[in-house]
Amino acid sequence: MKIDLHMHSNCSDGELTPEALVARAKEAGLDAIALTDHDTIAGLARARCAAEHEGMTLINGIEFSTRWGKIGVHVVGLGLNADSAELQQAIAAQQQARIDRNLTIAGKLEKLGARNIYQRATELAGGSQIGRPHFAQLLVEDGLVKTVASAFKKYLGAGKVGDIKQQWPPLDEIVATILAAGGVAVLAHPAKYRLTRTKLRALTAGFAEAGGGAIEVISGYQPSGLAKDLAAMANEFGLASSCGSDFHRPGGIWQELGRFEPMPPNARPVWSLWPELAGTVEANK
Template sequence: MKIDLHMHSSCSDGELTPEALVARAKEAGLDVIALTDHDTVEGLARARLAAESEGLTLINGIEFSSRWGKIGVHVVGLGLDATSEALQEAVAAQQAARVERNLTIASRLEKLGAHNIYQRAVDLAGGTQIGRPHFAQLLVEDGLVKSVASAFKKYLGAGKVGDIRQQWPPLIEIIGVIRAAGGVAVLAHPAKYRLTRTKLRALINDFTEAGGGALEVISGYQPSGLARDLAAMANEAGLASSCGSDFHRPGGVWQELGRFEAMPTNARPVWSLWPELAALGGHK
């Protein structure tokens, strides 16, 4: 059984529609997937219908933005009830915060010469969630930069004019929402926060004490030995281990669907929490 529990569709900042994403997952040989769009569950119903037609098992998911102290961290929710009132309220609040953030980014970019960029980003997104990649494409159209990569390097990357620090809800609050919706909270891609080992342990401890259930020990392609090390840290904290590609678009060789190492032997897989999946076994 091949499992990928972290991926994104065009309902957030992914490139493929939920249906196309599921079809690609099937081509990749996956058996169990979780759609984990940023701060939205809009694509789950469509993904579920597609998964049923392809013979795949879909686990409801979401990826929430949150903060731990002054650090932004992401928490994946797995196996949750998408109709939960607590979840719906949290999603609405997150979406409102995203709109405010995007309006601020647009205002700053227009002062630099971009034209009506917020409304154009909305149109470009086609009714789905807009984000910095949309703004980047429009900056290219306006001739302010030559490429999307240049747009991030000059205007949208860390520390640039379009890098707006969002005051996301505290980590403990987001974990509470996921648990209220019957889901398992997973600390996403912990190695990507570039914390010292001491700070990472502190984050994991706080995450566990707040009710977190798993650590994402595999996030796409990563250095040899990292997964085993993270699994050991998860075990020490009493957490299960999760894995995923964090897929956003075709061509991302480091984040392709299902293309990551096997779950380390010292890990307690998060799918062991769901009896119907634990019975199937699985290596990814």
């Protein structure tokens, strides 16, 4: 059984609808998946219907934005109760924070010549979350830049006028929310934070102390040996190991659905925590 526990639909910053995402996962030979959109579970019901039609297992998921000290960190929640009051409250707070940030970005871009960009970005998103890619596309339409890439380079990238920092809730608060919703908290793509070994160990220790359940030891294509190293760290702190592509859109060869290495032999897979999957799942084999 092949499994991918980290992917995004157009309900957040992915390109495919939940239905198209499930169809692509089926084509990739996946049997069990988790839809983990950023700070929303809006696509779960649609993905579940599509997965049932395809004879696949869908695990409820979400990817929360958090902070550990001054560092932005993402935490995936797996196996949650989508009706949890604590989960719904946390999502509402995250969504309001995103709205406030996007209004600030829009205001700054309009001073540079963009036209009514927040409303247009809302229409462009079509009911999904607004993100910087939507603003970038509209900057191209308004003739302020020639390409989306140049929009990020000139206006939306790190240190630019549209780079508005967000104060997400602390790590332990989000972990508590996931636990209250009956889920497993997973530290997402830890190698991507570019921390020193000492700081990564401190982050892992703090995550475990807060009630975290697993580390994402595989996140798409990554250097040889990294998964084994992260699994060893997970074991050291009593954490399970998770895996996923972090898929956002077709054509991303480093983040294609199901296209990643097998779980290392020293790992304790996160699905061992779910009786209905334990003993039946072998990641990417």
